[in-house]
Amino acid sequence: MSSGGIRGLTGFRDFFPEELALRRHIFSAWRRVGARYGFTEYDGPPLEALELYTRKSGEEIVGQLYEFEDKGGRAVALRPEMTPTFARMIAARAAGLPKPVRWFSIPQLFRYERPQRGRLREHFQLNMDIVGETNPLADAEIISAGIDALRELGLGAADIVVRISDRRLIGALLDAHGISAEDHVPVFGALDRLEKEGEDGVRGRLAEYGVEKEVATRLLAAIRQPLEELAAAHAGDEAVAAAADRLSTVFAHLDATGFADFVRFDAGLVRGLAYYTGTVFEIWDRRDELRAICGGGRYDDLLKALGGVDLPALGFGMGDVVLTELLRDRGLAPDAARRVDDYIVCVSDAERPLALGLARALRDRGRRVLYDLRPRGVGRQFKAAHQAGAGRAIVLGPQEVERGVAVLRDMASGEEREVAIETLAGPRPDETRGEEVR
Known part of the structure; x- marks a missing residue:
């Protein structure tokens, strides 16, 4: 490094005018969609007590955080995600908030990770959440909002696809195949690697959790089926039937909304985060060239665990880093030429x-x-x-x-x-x- 020259930190971005123009373009689109769906914008502090994150994700998350002891001797961390702050804020005013609550935010988040395409050590993220509603229409509504947050930027069904599943359905499927409840979480994690590691890789992981080869083969065959076929194949199982029926209702609502071309059932999608309790979804580019643009789902127990308020909730996070790459790849970044009247x-x-x-x-x-x-x-x-x-x-x-x-x-x-x-x-x-x- 030359004398006196200080470079920016690895994984952090400088927003020169053209980059800032694109960021503002994205944020403006997100805010327009949030307003159309009746969401109210909120924000919280970028620095929180470390316990807020370890209580949700365990001590293992500490290695991924920018955490330190402040001058008052308190263990704190730069926020790696918005959901814990959201849960804390909802809990503080839960009694007085009309339900369902519809809030959105565009926080800057920080994680100490290895920078790569589509992932940096800081990013901005659209968070949209609905609290206080269990009806499947709420699930369809939050997915619709995620689709429209991308449609507003010029992306269509030829550019993006929403993969949708349900943790209750996959949990019932594991039960039906004789996998014990205590093994559900690690098996969910193994299934979540299906796209990256293929069936052979997942079979190996399942074997580590004591799942027999024949059971693993039947399970993998089942989750490759369309939703209707999966439900028909397990028609005698009430739990599978009930979960499949609920998810079918979500798809029916999305179809009525006009988003049938954007969505597909993917039983292999379980999202590795243990706090999801129902519908889960991710939005990907159709070419599978980038990381997931968006991810979310239903987390009916999390607000109680974090904030002590027993309210059902669901939501998603949509990061700006992958989205920026996708907009540039598709020629949808705005002209950042300087303009005066x-x-x-x-x-x-x-x-x-x-x-x-x-x-x-x-x-x-x-x-x-x-x-x-x-x-x-x-x-x-x-x-x-x-x-x-x-x-x-x-x-x-x-x-x-x-x-x-x-x-x-x-x-x-x-x-x-x-x-x-x-x-x-x-x-x-x-x-x-x-x-x-x-």
Whole structure:
């Protein structure tokens, strides 16, 4: 490293103007969708008590956190996820909140992981959660919101797919195949590796948990079936039938919403996190070139464990890192070219005071205005206007100013016309009694 040169930390991003423009584009789309679905935005502190995360995920999570002891001797951590903070906040006001609660947030999260494509040590994430509702329509609603958060950015059914399953269904399936309840969590974890390791890899993992080869083969064959076939094959099992019926209802709601082309049943999807209790889902790009864009599901017991409030809940997290990669791959990143509305060109320095007053008047009307900060020739000022992406140039010359007019040039077409300076500036917004000034 050169003397005095300090590089950014590995896994953290600098948001130069073009990167920040894309981030704001994503956040704006997320907020529009949140509003359309009736969600209210919230936020919490980026620093929390370490116990908030170990209580949810166990001591093993500590190695993935930015954790330390603060100056008061308290064990704290930068937030790696939003759900524990969400649970704490819901618990604090649970009695007074009208149900169901619909909240969303866009926090910055931190994890000490090995950086790779689609995963960094910090990222922003859309979190959307519904609390206080058990009806399958709530499951379809939260999945629909996730789909629309991506549709709003230009992604369609040809770009993304939602893989949906249900932990109750897979748990009942494990019971039906003779796998004991105490082995469900590790078996869930093994099944969650199916896409990465294939059936042979998962069989090996299942063998470690005492699952016989024949049972593993039948189980893997079962989870490869469509939902209707899986339910029919286990028609005599009430638990399987009930869970399959509920999940079928979720799919029916999504179909009625118009999202049938976006979703598919995937019994191999169980999501390794132990706190999920029902519907689980992930959103992937159709080409399978990236990591999951979004993941979530129903966690009916978590709020009680973390906040002491017994309320059903479900939600998802959608990270900006993978999504940014996908938007760029699909050519959907916005044009980050610099853009201003007006560039004021002074033919001589004598017009400078008028230019400053005009700029103030135009800015008061909400227009984005630039002018040169030092005397330069007209040609160089027009070049600067082009570089700034100005929509129009307002030329102030001595002869025109004497007549009370300015030359207005359309920077795209090159067409010019004279406009009265008084008309160009127009009244300030507070003088129009709220009337929109165009």
